[in-house]
Structures are given as structure tokens and as C-alpha cells.
Amino acid sequence: MTSRPAVVHPTAVIPGGVPGLGHLPALVADPLKFLRHVRGYGDLVVIRVGPLPVYVLNAPELVHRVLVTDGTDFDKGRLFERAGPVLGDGLLASDGDHHLRQRRLLQPAFHRRHIPSWAKATEAESVAMCAQWRPGDAVDVVTWTRTLATRIVLRTLFRAEPSDRVVARVDRALPVLLRGFIPRLLRPDGFVGRVPTPGSVRFDRAARDLRGTLGEIIASHRTAAPGTEPPGSSRAGETETGGTGILPLMCGLGPGTHHELPDKQIQDEAVTMLLAGVETTAASLAWLLHDISQHPDVRSRLRQETDAAGNTAAATRQQAPYFHNVLKENLRLHTPTWILTRRARHPFHYGHVHVPAGAEILFSPLAMHTDPRLYPDPQRFDPDRWTRTAAPPPGAFTPFGAGVHKCIGEHLAWTETAVACSVIVSSWDLTTVSRSPRASKYLGTHQPRRLLMTAVPRCR
Ligand code: HEM
CATH class of the missing domain: 1.10.630.10 (Cytochrome P450)
Structure with a gap:
């Protein structure tokens, strides 16, 4: 350089x-x-x-x-x-001592030792979602990757079953909220800036819906007895397919976790994780699938690496150097934030x-x-x-920021993107149907406005 x-x-x-x-x-x-x-x-x-x-x-x-x-x-x-x-007062929007306290509390749920369990969860979710494709299907990749990312956050961090109802409610709210952030930044101060507009009304409604959905999930954790291991846990509240989970941590569940936060703080952190973690990872995966479809040489080298490792969960950073470079290049060229x-x-x-x-x-x-x-x-x-x-x-x-506010979900994002991409390229050829996608200009996240790809099973 x-x-x-x-x-x-x-x-x-x-x-x-x-x-x-x-x-x-x-x-x-x-x-x-x-x-x-x-x-x-x-x-x-x-x-x-x-x-x-x-x-x-x-x-x-x-x-x-x-x-x-x-x-x-x-x-x-x-x-x-x-x-x-x-x-x-979630992590993304807070500063100073409050930020530091929350960051220390949540950090264990994002430790890299969870990578194998996140990889398993991602593999299971991606395989299940790809199983719904029929040869020649046109896949709406922006929606598909968002649903996948929502399911993974619900399962791994919230330790909640990603039911179709909950996933649909989250997926409806997130794009409305992300579309509303930049206009909020540009609105004038004072009375004029507070006059409701159709966009601000939609934004407030989506925020209420999302908080309502999360309230239900938090309530279900609250009913579990303090200090108990959540179902399927191995050690210190960890599951085979999901890691520690932030909701159990914040609700004081699982051995060794004694912090019980007020509902409002738990909701703030949960909304933050969805807003910071779903569209970013989904956008990154969507751009990646598009770029791979434009570069057959890249796709074959990724396949070689996956085939040699013998399983798609091996596409995590240390085990797959070419995957690592491809993901890095994708984050450079299409930085979601x-x-x-x-x-x-x-x-x-x-x-x-x-x-x-x-x-x-x-x-x-x-x-x-x-x-x-x-x-x-x-x-x-x-x-x-x-x-x-x-x-x-x-x-x-x-791409993940730096310093005190550096992305807490970086390892999860790498794992999700690498493993989902590996599952897809090892079994499918995706080709972009329309012209190269254009980026949405005003979203808080840089993502393709629309991306339709045809799914054809890989010829071996
Ligand atoms: C490719 C995917 C991702 C990208 C590009 C990304 C990018 C970023 C960036 C640039 C920041 C720093 C913001 C700033 O300094 O103002 C950040 C912070 C954050 N990210 Fe991510 N992120 C991704 C995935 C995730 C995931 C999967 C999660 C969790 C589910 C997550 C949760 C957070 C949180 C909570 C913060 C605030 C951290 C703090 O202030 O202490 N992100 N992210």
C-alpha cells in the first residue's frame, strides 16, 4: 500500500x-x-x-x-x-462509564472461543434455508441474507427459537429503522425537526413493534429460574449451537452470571444487537455472493478450500486463508458501515x-x-x-471500527459470513439475474438495493 x-x-x-x-x-x-x-x-x-x-x-x-x-x-x-x-442506552449509542460497564458485561458472549458453536449454528441455519431452493429459483438475496442473519442472532445471542412469526416481525422492522437513521441526522433542530412526517411515523411504529417482539423474548427468559443453566447448555450457560447468549447473561441466568439488569436496559441492548448485527452481516454476505458470481476463479478457489477441509464450518478465519482474503476484500469494497x-x-x-x-x-x-x-x-x-x-x-x-467502540460482534460476523458463504458455494451456483446491483443511498447500512440471483445446483 x-x-x-x-x-x-x-x-x-x-x-x-x-x-x-x-x-x-x-x-x-x-x-x-x-x-x-x-x-x-x-x-x-x-x-x-x-x-x-x-x-x-x-x-x-x-x-x-x-x-x-x-x-x-x-x-x-x-x-x-x-x-x-x-x-x-445500548452499547452502540452510549459512552463513558456506562458504555464500559455494559461492554464488560456483554464481552464474554462475543469471545472467539464461541466460534465453533456459532459456526455450527450458522451451518445448520444456512443448510435448512438452502434446502428450500429448487433448481432455477430466483432468490431475493437481500431478503434471504437478512432472514438468515436474524435467525442466527436470535439463536446464538438471544438463545431464542427463531420462529417464523418472530423472524418476520424483526425483518419487517429493521429496514424501516435503517432507512430512517440518516434522515434523522439531517433533520433540523427545534420544532421543525420534531414535526411528524410519514417517514418518522413509520420509524416510530417500527421501533415500537421491534421492542414489543423483544419484550416477549425477554419475558420468556425472565421466567427461567436465576442461576439455572438454560436448556442445551454445556458450560457457563453455553449451548452446543450458540455460545453464551447475551439475554441469559443480562437476565442473570446460567452459572457464574449474577447481573440482572432492568428490562429497559436489556431491551436497549437487544435492539442494538439486531440493528448493529443483522443488516451489516446480511449486506456483507449479499455483496459477497454477488462478487463471487462475477469471478468464477474466486469461486473455484473457495470451493477447493472448502472441499479440502471436508466441512463448511472450517471456513473460519484461521483454517481458511483464502476465505479470509476474500472476506476482507469484500469488506473493503462494500463496507456496510x-x-x-x-x-x-x-x-x-x-x-x-x-x-x-x-x-x-x-x-x-x-x-x-x-x-x-x-x-x-x-x-x-x-x-x-x-x-x-x-x-x-x-x-x-x-470495517469494524477501532478503539473503545470497536465492533463487539466482529468474530460472529466473520463466522456467519464465512460459513454461510461456504455452505452456498459448496452446493450451489448463484448467478446474478439483473445488472450489477446498485447500493441503497440513504440507508444506515451500505447494501444492495435489490439483488436477484438464480440458484442452480453445483455440477461436480
Ligand atoms: C459485517 C458485519 C458487521 C460490520 C461491518 C460491523 C461494523 C461495526 C462498526 C464499524 C462498529 C463501530 C461503530 C462506531 O465506532 O461508531 C460496530 C459496532 C458495534 N457492532 Fe458491529 N458490525 C458487524 C456485525 C455485528 C454483529 C454480528 C453484531 C452483534 C450481533 C454487532 C454489534 C455491534 C455493537 C453492539 C457495536 C457497538 C460496540 C460498542 O460501541 O462498544 N456488529 N460494528
Whole structure:
């Protein structure tokens, strides 16, 4: 990878703002295109969202500083305040001591020792869902991967049976909520911003429905006796096909777990896991299946690796180096979390740019992952780049974020994506029916707007 000189544009505020609206029209027209465009103006630039100045980070070293080195000097900012009615005090939206306490409580459920049991659960769910395909079926991949990811989170983290009714209710709510996040960020402050719109009404209704569904699942855990092992447990509340589970942990179930949280906090964490963990993993798998269908050479090498291992659950990181590179390349080129935000708690300087306390900050991992100065020929799907070239500098590859808020579900996401992909490629050929899918512009997650693929059994 090539290194970049630190460059700061003399004026910091980028040109092209419209009086009163600033860069809002360009941002609304195509947010990702705009963020790629501002990359050219310097390492730290200012855009105006209406009257609000927003500081955009375009340099890996700045990203690393804000997320990691000085990570505790920043909180999550306006986006997460506005998502408060949905995410509450869940991990994703919280900061400081509360965040640290919750993170410590939940961390054991995400430890990498659960990878084998997550792999088993993913294999079982993927095999069952693929068994419904008939040769020549057109599969709606965005919906299919979302359902799979919902089923896996319910089974592994919530230790709940993924009934069709519950899965359907979750899958109905999630896209509405994700569609609502960016408009919430862009809404003006004060009375005008609080006037209900059809979108905000749908958003609030979806949030209520999701919380209602989760309330039922939590109630069923509450009725289990404290300190007991949930059914199917092996050690410390772990199941053969699911790991520890966050709901049992938070309800104080299972040997060694003594924390019992109020229902509201448990709901906040459960909603957070669904919102942070389902669409991201589903989008990643959907892009991956599309890219593999466009690169038959990649598909054959993945098959060789799976066939040699003798089972699809072996597609986890350590055991399958080519899978690892393919997944990494997919996360680079189609980073689901295309935008991350922070707010400065203290003033700081970078070059001649002064960033005041309270300043809103954002950066796009996706724009950085496709910066030609960091990744030559950035739009090419090229898994071998990860072994051919040196590792990117700190801050240049952050699909799971970094620092105190780094994705807690990273190992689960890798396992799910690798094993589901391995199950599919070992038995099916998926081919994209329409043109290359376009990404949804306004979702909180970067995902294909629509992706239809034909499923044909693999010829051996
Ligand atoms: C490919 C899939 C995934 C991607 C790309 C992804 C990406 C991210 C990123 C970038 C962050 C950091 C956000 C920030 O710094 O503002 C994050 C945080 C988080 N993710 Fe993931 N994620 C994925 C899967 C999952 C899964 C499967 C779960 C759990 C079911 C999950 C749960 C969380 C939670 C709870 C946080 C907040 C962590 C904290 O603030 O301490 N994610 N994720």
C-alpha cells in the first residue's frame, strides 16, 4: 500500500455550499459520492449541513487518532442522540462509564472461543434455508441474507427459537429503522425537526413493534429460574449451537452470571444487537455472493478450500486463508458501515485547523477503503491484494471500527459470513439475474438495493 503526505487545505471549509443549506443538497443527492469528492480537499475538511459545520476526516492517521489514540476524548455525537428513542442506552449509542460497564458485561458472549458453536449454528441455519431452493429459483438475496442473519442472532445471542412469526416481525422492522437513521441526522433542530412526517411515523411504529417482539423474548427468559443453566447448555450457560447468549447473561441466568439488569436496559441492548448485527452481516454476505458470481476463479478457489477441509464450518478465519482474503476484500469494497460519527469533547488542532469542543465529526470508512492513494485500482475485487502488498497503515482499514467502540460482534460476523458463504458455494451456483446491483443511498447500512440471483445446483 502507498503512504500519503499529510495535506490540509488552506481554507478547510470546502467550496460549493449553497446559502442557508450549505452542502446539504450535495449530501442528500448522493452521500457517498459527496464524501468521495471531499476526499480531494485535504485530510481534515469542513462541510456545512445547513448551518452546522461538520468536520470530515480523510486521513488514516486522523481516523486512528479519533477512534483509538484519543478515543475517550470523543463521544458518539448527534446521530446517536437522535437515534436515542430506538437504541436507548445500548452499547452502540452510549459512552463513558456506562458504555464500559455494559461492554464488560456483554464481552464474554462475543469471545472467539464461541466460534465453533456459532459456526455450527450458522451451518445448520444456512443448510435448512438452502434446502428450500429448487433448481432455477430466483432468490431475493437481500431478503434471504437478512432472514438468515436474524435467525442466527436470535439463536446464538438471544438463545431464542427463531420462529417464523418472530423472524418476520424483526425483518419487517429493521429496514424501516435503517432507512430512517440518516434522515434523522439531517433533520433540523427545534420544532421543525420534531414535526411528524410519514417517514418518522413509520420509524416510530417500527421501533415500537421491534421492542414489543423483544419484550416477549425477554419475558420468556425472565421466567427461567436465576442461576439455572438454560436448556442445551454445556458450560457457563453455553449451548452446543450458540455460545453464551447475551439475554441469559443480562437476565442473570446460567452459572457464574449474577447481573440482572432492568428490562429497559436489556431491551436497549437487544435492539442494538439486531440493528448493529443483522443488516451489516446480511449486506456483507449479499455483496459477497454477488462478487463471487462475477469471478468464477474466486469461486473455484473457495470451493477447493472448502472441499479440502471436508466441512463448511472450517471456513473460519484461521483454517481458511483464502476465505479470509476474500472476506476482507469484500469488506473493503462494500463496507456496510459506510459512515461513522463522533463529537469532540475537547478542542484539538490538526495542522492549522482548529476543531472546537462540541464539533461534530464524521468519516466514511468506505470512501477511505476505495481511496486510490491507499488501495491501487480500488474498484477491482482482488482478494490477493491482501497477500501481495503490505498491510494498510492504522486507520486505513476499519470495517469494524477501532478503539473503545470497536465492533463487539466482529468474530460472529466473520463466522456467519464465512460459513454461510461456504455452505452456498459448496452446493450451489448463484448467478446474478439483473445488472450489477446498485447500493441503497440513504440507508444506515451500505447494501444492495435489490439483488436477484438464480440458484442452480453445483455440477461436480
Ligand atoms: C459485517 C458485519 C458487521 C460490520 C461491518 C460491523 C461494523 C461495526 C462498526 C464499524 C462498529 C463501530 C461503530 C462506531 O465506532 O461508531 C460496530 C459496532 C458495534 N457492532 Fe458491529 N458490525 C458487524 C456485525 C455485528 C454483529 C454480528 C453484531 C452483534 C450481533 C454487532 C454489534 C455491534 C455493537 C453492539 C457495536 C457497538 C460496540 C460498542 O460501541 O462498544 N456488529 N460494528
